[in-house]
Amino acid sequence: MAYFQLRMSLLLLTSPTSLAVLLLSFFQGWAGVDAITFTFTNRCADTVWPGLLSGSGTPPLETTGFALSPGSSRSIYAPPGWSGRFWGRSGCDFSSSGKGSCATGDCGSGEIECHGAGATPPATLAEFTLDGADGKDFYDVSLVDGYNLPMLVQAAVADCPDTGCLVDLNERCPSELRAGDGRACRSACEAFGRPDYCCNGAYGNPDTCHPSQYSQLFKSACPKSYSYAYDDATSTFTCNHTDYTITFCPRSSPSSGNSKNGSRRPSHEQLEDDVWLASLKASSGAGTMITASWLVSVVFQAIFAIAVVILLSQQEHPVLLS
Known part of the structure; x- marks a missing residue:
């Protein structure tokens, strides 16, 4: 499931508008991590x-x-x-x-x-x-x-x-x-x-x-x-x-x-x-699922950020300015 989500995210990068929205979502996600x-x-x-x-x-x-x-x-x-x-x-x-x-x-x-x-x-x-x-x-x-x-x-x-x-x-x-x-x-x-x-x-x-x-x-x-x-x-x-x-x-x-x-x-x-x-x-199984979900979200965001950097580096011009 995570692999499918990653592929879909990469496909959306062909659209500058979609890329901007995804980047905004990414940074908003990290701002919520206030441990x-x-x-x-x-x-x-x-x-x-x-x-x-x-x-x-x-x-x-x-x-x-x-x-x-x-x-x-x-x-x-x-x-x-x-x-x-x-x-x-x-x-x-x-x-x-x-x-x-x-x-x-x-x-x-x-x-x-x-x-x-x-x-x-x-x-x-x-x-x-x-x-x-x-x-x-x-x-x-x-x-x-x-x-x-x-x-x-x-x-x-x-x-x-x-x-x-x-x-x-x-x-x-x-x-x-x-x-x-x-x-x-x-x-x-x-x-x-x-x-x-x-x-x-x-x-x-x-x-x-x-x-x-x-x-x-x-x-x-x-x-x-x-x-x-x-x-x-x-x-x-x-x-x-x-x-x-x-x-x-x-x-x-x-x-x-x-x-x-x-x-x-x-x-x-x-x-x-x-x-x-x-x-x-002791925490319930639901609590365990909450933590696991939070960790998966953070890992996915990190992978997504790396993918964005790689794709942007391959562009002759920044896609957000096109």
Whole structure:
């Protein structure tokens, strides 16, 4: 089908008017590709295996999991309107064929790729909703599902705040919350399953669910991170459509009151959509089709552009001026 479309496009090039229309369509198509760049950097002493999960109804990204050696970085691109979460897996053992598992943050796929599966708690999570309410990006770092690795999120725009948890909570984790041979720290909800810790049942609203002694321990160590389900006011941040860096084991910490990129808190209006608190499910087959279609469109446009350049170079006079 793509080959037939290419042949038809080349035939239309014999008409200057058609060529002009096709070129205009081509450049309009590229203008609509306005992806956000997520750059993952590993400053840990050991390899980290980031996991990536797209929210329900948004297309999956180019990968759902990969290895990131110490000191290395990798950029991933997300389309406008994307939402999802990132985390780091540690203590992983994968064979040369990519089969294996991780001591913390494992997604249960048995492979380096997570294939639409989320992190097994406990895990430090970075959560994003791009182009949300009022066209803003919403982002946070959450310890609601526990903690396994220090993490820093930074926006490329200078006046957007940093957020994250840079303290090694594994060192100060209470014995009753320790997991993964001391490589992770569970949340009180996971450890005890009590409704008041999990903010469910009779405690399923902000009026009845309050910080516990355990969530307060997380909050005191990492004041900009989510410590329990209704910890919105000091833990959710917004920025206008920009790129982001997610650093594991960062060397510097944003203070609770003044980060190098600013420290403003979101207003109540900015907090009206708490989409990042909802469960992020594996993307449906429709989401996969959306991404595949988008990629095919970009590839086809590139091929078409090359064909135009070749044909124009063979003309004695520019066809658009004839």
